[in-house]
Amino acid sequence: MNKQIQYTGLALNMLFGLCVFLFLGYFYRYHLVYQEQFQMFLFTSDYLAETTHKPGGFADYAGRFFTQFYYIPWLGALFIALLLMLIQRQLLKIADNFGKKPAFMPLTFIPSLFYWILLCEEHYMLAGVISLVMALMAMQVYMQIDSKRLRIVYALLMLPMLYWLAGGTYVVFAILCILLEINAKEITRMDILLYTIGCLVLIIALPLLARGIWGQYPLSKLWSGANYYRYQTIFPSTILLLWGTVILVPVLFRYLPSFTRPGTKWIWTGALIMALGFLTNKGIIRMADWQKEEIMTYDYYIRKQQWDEVIRMANQKTPMSPLSVSFLNLALCKQGLMSDQMFRYFQNGPEGLMPSFVRDFTMPMMAGEVYYHLGFVNTAQRFAFEAMEAIPDFQKSSRAVKRLAETNLVNGEYVVAGKYLRMLQHTLYYRDWANKTWTVLRDEKKIEANPEWSHLRRYRTQTDFLFSEQEKEQMLGVLLQQDFTNRMAYEYLMAYCLLTKDLQHFFSYYPLGKEIAGQQIPLSYQEALIYIWGLSNNDPTTIPYPVSADVKRRVQEYGRVYTNYQNSEPMLKNQFSDTYWYYLHFRK
Amino acid sequence: MKHIRIYIVLMITCLLTSGCRFSRNVTVSDELPPIYPDYTNVTIPYNIAPLNFLLRNKPEAVEIRLKGSSKELLIRDSYKVQFAPKTWKSLLEAEKGHTITVGITVKSGKEWIQYAPFEWHVVADKIDPYLSYRLIEPGYEVWNAIQLRERNLENFAETVVADNNLTENACMNCHTYGNQDPALSFFHLRGAKGGTILNRNGQLRKLDTKAGNMTSSVVYGNFHPSGRFGVFSTNNIIPAFHTHRNERLEVYDTESEIVVIDFNENRVIPFPPDTVERKPFRTFPVFSAQGTSVYYCEAPYVPLPDSIHSLMYSLCRIDFDPSACTFGNRVDTLFDAFETGKSVCHLKTSPDGKYIMYTVADYGTFPIWRRETDLEMIDLESGEINHLEAVNAGCSDTYHSWSSGSRWFVFASKRDDGIYGKPYFSYIDSLGVAHKPFVLPQRDPAFYDYTLKSYNIPELSKGKLPFTARDIERIYYGMDAEKLEFAGK
Secondary structure: OHHHHHHHHHHHHHHHHHHHHHHHHHHHHHHHHHHHHOOOOOOOOOHHHHHOOOOOOHHHHHHHHHHHHHHOOOHHHHHHHHHHHHHHHHHHHHHHHOOOOOOHHHHHHHHHHHHHOOOOHOOOOOHHHHHHHHHHHHHHHHHHHHOOOHHHHHHHHHHHHHHHHHHHOOOHHHHHHHHHHHHHHHOOHHHHHHHHHHHHHHHHHHHHHHHHHHOOHHHHHHHOOOOEEEEOOOHHHHHHHHHHHHHHHHHHHHHHOOOOHHHHHHHHHHHHHHHHHHOOOOOOHOOOOOOHHHHHHHHHHHHOOOOHHHHHHHOOOOOOOHHHHHHHHHHHHHOHHHHHHHHHHOOOOOHHHHOOOOOOHHHHHHHHHHHHHHHHHHHHHHHOOOOOOOOOOOOOHHHHHHHHHHHHHHOOOOEEEEEEEEHOOOOOOHHHHHHHHHHOOHHHHHHHHHHHHHHHHHHOOOOOEEEHHHHHHHHHHHHHHHOOOOOOOOOHHHHHHHHHOHHHHHHHHHHHHHHOOOOOOOOHHHHHHHHHHHHOOOOOHHHHOOOOHHHHHHHHHHHHHHOOOOOHHHHHHHHHHOOOOHHHOOOO | OOHHHEEEHHHHHHHHHHHOOOOEEEEEOOOOOOOOOOOOOOEEEOOOOOOOOOEEEOOEEEEEEEEEEOEEEEEOOEEEEEHHHHHHHHHHHHHHEEEEEEEEEEEEEEEHHHHHHHEEEEOOOOOOOOEEEEEOOOOOOOOOEEEEEEEEEEOEEEEEEHHHHHHOOOOOOOOEEOEEEEEEEEEEEEEOEEEEEEEEEEEEEEEOOOOOOOOOOOOEEEEOOOOOOEEEEEEEEEEEEOOOOOOOEEEEEEEEEEEEOOOOOOEEEEEOOOOOOOOOOEEEEEOOOOOOEEEEEEEEEOOOOOOHHHHEEEEEEEEOOOOEEEEEEEEEEOOOOOOOHOOEEEEEEOOOOOEHHHHHHOOOOOOOHOOOEEEEEEOOOOOEEOOOOOOOOOOOEEEEOOOOOOEEEEEEOOOOOOOOOOEEEEEEEOOOOOOOOOOOOOOOOHHHHHHHOEEEEEEEEEEOOOOOHHHHHHHHOOOOOOEEEEEEO
């Protein structure tokens, strides 16, 4: 019977791993991609030394090593699943030492399930998982030692080593060691007391000693060691709670009843599985942020320049946040659809076109894409640089460094571009790109042959002016003035005027793009033009621009409802929410 | 048995010859070796750390012959040449006042190439052995890790003297010495519990330097030779961002003024009031070596940022009476920005009082991102300007500091890549001629390739600072900032 439960445990462990893998690798994969970009794991001895020199540094290093595989989400998910599965197996072994209670085996899943839930938040770092695995590994070795004296010597020697390698989880190890000895009753009470005092002294002394060596770290950081959370000044209480479960679960096995009747065992096992499954489900629902996942998905497609995918996503569910709307607008523009279709989707003002800079590590990294493709190369460079500077755990970003290499290459700053490429050559997933780009440095012909770089070189700002968040319209105007064939600058300029409801400027800029737009006036321009015409003419159908019959018909219908009903918005929403007129009147 | 002996002899021969790296069949090249950092034909002090370098073409083996007046060394190394500290030290001691010829031969494939030799001129004038600087990424508005570090120039030892990890990630400005004395220095620590940290004889104080109607807390400044006073600018600083290729960050003041702080009396002495309607901008003040006048930069008012290209600072001087704590009433212009078409900033008087070194740029008050930025020096006796051609490069050269003997100075240069500033040292000989500068040596010569930090405001000092990062942490959290009294209206 126990064997059956044991096999069930193994099967459950694999099922759990599969669930984690599928969830993170498929449903929640862009969270992993998002996380990967905020580090730059270098295969260099300097990076190793720099990361591992401080307490918990090895856990950080290993965490970053595995995090780099998030670049390929299913691979990242696989590593996370394996690590969480390992924690459960390790804990089961420890729990068995406190008392074999097969019926309660599902309880050993609690820390792994807990960590799965926590990892749904993108700021929980993999170093925390590694740190826990290392403490439990040390514990497993402890349990293998038969001689009680050797065990104690091992624990007292392992504590400083574990502190240096794994950081804060050395406390978990120490507590488990003491509890195991209490449970085993192989040593006298006095010895246990002395052992506890010895461990306590080490627990307190180690960070204080470390403070003497690494004076530049605050004591709080030296207590926790590894980076469990992206924000350095925060040590989430949830991590303490999780460590608490790691200690508590094995101890429970000492006190839980041993059932002899197989039926009772199965009932308990089944009930625990269901309860834990239910709680995990609740936890994930609470912790997983699908809105962020959506933005991260948009960002991924933009980063990979998969414009069609962006539009396909928007067609399934209209984006609402300024950032995701700006991505959609960029994709529409890249596909030549913006001026026709932008008002078919929700628009939330100029921020949904050219987002403003905020001191944050996420937003500038993402929003920089818009400026990059527009030809504001220096602005894209600033956004990438500042985003990297704002990363809360002070890591560098492969994505930002890649962008900096690109912007410097476009600007002809080959030495500094080379510096960034040299770094990327030591990464796993950016190496090929860096090696390839290295070969074109200073080779103007090859750079010109690259469509993206030559496009940017052609359209980037040729004269110097100071960037102004308040004068985006003028800046777009400068881009257009440099080259009146710059379709993107023209469409963004027109879209900016439409979104700021500045019809006067829209009307004055409109003729600038005749060559670009061709004979066919884009739909949103037709709607704006007929509206402007209608302001001074009773009959909008007399408009001297080639506005389609459908637009003429719709504006009359819209105008009829808008002017005849005080609260016309709900009536117009169904039929006209895809028009510029609706945006003009009802969107802030 | 006989065969075994033959095999053993053959094996040993093979092993010895395969390990042999002596140059043979050498091709002589008339080119200088592609070494990084560029330490070719530089003047160095006898107390500098080993000038480790690497060869960019990554040869399989390198032979270096160092030939001085009394010593000759042959060193074999990989493409990264790292000298043994003891050997290096004894070589420089022995060659004090002489020239070392450096010959490099490299093995590339099957052939050995001997490059044209270069020289190291070892001067007997010692450079101050400590250098402090701020390490920060050359960003725009956002910062993360900021540290003030102190490096021993005679070896590679480096210590952290302030770290924003310990001070709530607050920004901290660069560290400034008085008389290159480690017992007299200050830096500004921003943040909620910040202030100006004043170190006088190892005693640390925290000052709230915004008093009366001052524009801001003090920003750029310098000590009086007595250590009693400090002269500072107060600036309302605005950052702006260029959109064109090599241009990056612009910073300008919408207001700026000069004050003197009496550290003994905790008093702020204002600059004499202006008679013109639109107050000019005044910044970057320093005391003269004797302490009887203040040099500073002044620009007439222009509307900003629109007229940023017309913002031109001249180098001016006004008397200061330390016994009466008063400014004089006559202003002399030593360098007229409008006559020369160049704007001046970052003034530093040499400790012997002979020179004043400054930075010139096309306009403005923040030249660190502008490529035309160069160092210049005025001989205060003759008024002659030295354009320091041997020192300046194609990128920004600025933020300089003198060594206490007035024969060496350090400055931050972006010459390598245009972005990341590094400390360079240059020698001024008895005739006032500046020599080709060399970059701060590092243990690993590839260090600069992989660091993303910039060295801000490197400053030389005669000794080690008497405080640590933890002292700064204690002061940040545990000490209230002393208030200053404003002596003006």
